[in-house]
Amino acid sequence: MTTLIDGNVHAAALRARTKARAEAFAAHHGRQPRLDVVIVGDHPASRAYVRTKTRMAHETAIDGRLIELPETVTAEALLAEIARLNADPTVDGILVQLPLPGHLDGQMMIGAIHPDKDVDGFHPLNVGKLYTATKIDPERMLIPCTPLGSLMMLHDTLGPKGLAGKAAVVVGRSNIVGKPMAQLLLANDCTVTTAHSRTGDLPAVCREADILVAAVGRPEMVRGDWIKPGAVVIDVGINRVPTEDGKGRIVGDVATAEAMGRAAHITPVPGGVGKMTVACLLHNTVVAAQARAELV
Numbered sequence: 001m002t003t004l005i006d007g008n009v010h011a012a013a014l015r016a017r018t019k020a021r022a023e024a025f026a027a028h029h030g031r032q033p034r035l036d037v038v039i040v041g042d043h044p045a046s047r048a049y050v051r052t053k054t055r056m057a058h059e060t061a062i063d064g065r066l067i068e069l070p071e072t073v074t075a076e077a078l079l080a081e082i083a084r085l086n087a088d089p090t091v092d093g094i095l096v097q098l099p100l101p102g103h104l105d106g107q108m109m110i111g112a113i114h115p116d117k118d119v120d121g122f123h124p125l126n127v128g129k130l131y132t133a134t135k136i137d138p139e140r141m142l143i144p145c146t147p148l149g150s151l152m153m154l155h156d157t158l159g160p161k162g163l164a165g166k167a168a169v170v171v172g173r174s175n176i177v178g179k180p181m182a183q184l185l186l187a188n189d190c191t192v193t194t195a196h197s198r199t200g201d202l203p204a205v206c207r208e209a210d211i212l213v214a215a216v217g218r219p220e221m222v223r224g225d226w227i228k229p230g231a232v233v234i235d236v237g238i239n240r241v242p243t244e245d246g247k248g249r250i251v252g253d254v255a256t257a258e259a260m261g262r263a264a265h266i267t268p269v270p271g272g273v274g275k276m277t278v279a280c281l282l283h284n285t286v287v288a289a290q291a292r293a294e295l296v
């Protein structure tokens with residue numbers, strides 16, 4: 001028997017707790033926590049994601065704003081926009097949607113965001129804190145949203161001590177998902193393997209995993225027989241694949257139908273990790289707002 005880990009349920013619970021905190025913040029400070037999302041260009045999928053983020057913010061008593069810049073914006077103009085948001089005391093969280101157009105350096109833009117407002121947890125200072133922390137505390141650190149959401153679902157599924165000693169395999173080593181995910185699992189006492197495109201015999205590596213996280217960006221690459229019976233599978237992938245009716249549909253990086261009956265628990269796509277990513281972004285916004293309010 002395989003159970004689905006319902007991202008909608010987990011995300012709704014986290015958003016409810018976050019909303020209560022956001023309302024308490026507003027009652028105390030006379031303004032809502034504020035999140036500014038910067039999007040460059042008009043890639044349709046990116047547009048859809050950022051709209052979800054600002055809509056969910058409003059439903060969570062957070063002042064979510066969208067700043068839309070043209071595809072042709074210069075690095076200087078984008079840096080000036082980030083500097084303006086850094087200097088505005090009513091802005092608690094800044095997110096620059098990635099990827100950026102080719103003429104802009106994403107790492108440079110992330111480095112320009114004030115670390116206290118870096119609700120993605122991508123700034124080198126926050127990355128360094130995550131890397132060196134002996135205790136992961138999502139109340140005191142800005143942790144990348146997708147790995148944090150995945151970790152929260154693992155905690156809820158396996159129990160607070162349920163990760164210790166488990167063999168965890170993360171497929172993918174990006175700075176936004178794979179690497180911070182491996183770091184969180186390590187901090188939770190898993191024995192962690194990070195696999196990537198140069199890994200030899202990836203199916204054999206995956207078969208060792210008690211906890212398998214797929215963050216690759218290849219539709220249904222992880223087959224059912226790569227999954228150790230009884231494993232917990234976190235499917236981070238969001239892949240749009242064509243369908244006969246021309247509308248297309250979203251699938252993950254795991255062949256979910258094949259995993260059924262093999263995995264103990266698996267996150268569906270859609271309705272899994274993605275929902276927690278957005279909820280964690282709102283959580284981080286309130287954490288950032290509270291931390292900044294303590295500073296003044």
Ligand SMILES: NC(=O)C1=CN([C@@H]2O[C@H](COP(=O)(O)OP(=O)(O)OC[C@H]3O[C@@H](n4cnc5c(N)ncnc54)[C@H](OP(=O)(O)O)[C@@H]3O)[C@@H](O)[C@H]2O)C=CC1
Pocket residue numbers: 146171172173174175176177178195196197198199202215216217218236237238239273274275277
């Ligand atoms: N649900 C959510 O909230 C989110 C979902 N996503 C989705 O997660 C997926 C991964 O995103 P992201 O980390 O940004 O992607 P990247 O493209 O930045 O990284 C993909 C990683 O997968 C590895 N990889 C690629 N092909 C293979 C292969 N054949 N075998 C083994 N490893 C491989 C790459 O290895 P190498 O380093 O060697 O090139 C790389 O490390 C995407 O589908 C993305 O849309 C992303 C963010 C949030």
Ligand SMILES: Nc1nc(=O)c2c([nH]1)NC[C@@H]1CN(c3ccc(C(=O)N[C@@H](CCC(=O)O)C(=O)O)cc3)C=[N+]21
Pocket residue numbers: 049052095096097098099120145146238250269270271272273274275277278
């Ligand atoms: N600076 C930055 N921070 C990010 O966190 C960031 C980013 N850039 N660039 C793109 C990726 C991708 N990402 C997702 C967020 C929500 C869903 C999501 O809500 N998914 C839903 C719906 C999926 C759908 O229907 O498209 C689900 O999985 O159920 C997915 C993916 C955040 N990212």
Ligand SMILES: [Mg+2]
Pocket residue numbers: 120144145146277
């Ligand atoms: Mg994120």
